[in-house]
Amino acid sequence: MLDEIPLCRRIPQEYRKELCGHINVFLSEKTFEGCRGQRITDEIKLKIAAQACVLLLNRETDYFPRLTSLLIYPDAYWVNDNYEMAGQTIKGKAVNLGESWEQGTVVLSWKQISDELADQYCGHSLVLHEFAHQIDAEDGFLNGLPELGEGANYGKWADVFGKEYDGLRDGAVNGVEDVIDDYGAQDPAEFFAVVTEGFFLKPTEMRQAHVELYDELVKFYRLDPAGWNPDGASNA
């Protein structure tokens, strides 16, 4: 079933055993709960766990230590959404596809996940996005700066991410098309989640257009997806 996930088809042989091991630990540690009548199947659990665990490959890390449960909705769902406008807090409702809470829970729409998996070139992954937020928040701050690990150059990361984030914001204002989705222009946390999706799903374009950012992500994730077989044919 892993081969039904375009990203997993591209994963080199050397990481496949590790990925399967991570998936097993993930599935034994985390609970899945269906909402609005969504039935939880082995397919749902595996396809979510596999994508999330790609983010753990080749790194010394724990299994999303703050996360205990995943809530799965059949489709988009309504949430209470309070936002600031003209200095006031507006209370409203919004349609959502997924959320990552800093403590305990990730919420996902199964339809969104299966639609993305059905399109090999979709370039988006709700699962990678929400689990990038989990990684970001592991140090207690959901701010686009994850714990980089021992010996990491925080100054370089801050320079590159700051410059790229500002560039995306300027581009979004001016309607410039970019391989990085302008959803990432909202704040640094969304930027980290969106560039994580791009890094794994559009790696060649990311490296071409944003080589410094790509290189920082190679150092962080300890993987180089631009070198993986783009269609996964040799790994099938």
Ligand SMILES: [Zn+2]
């Ligand atoms: Zn997000």
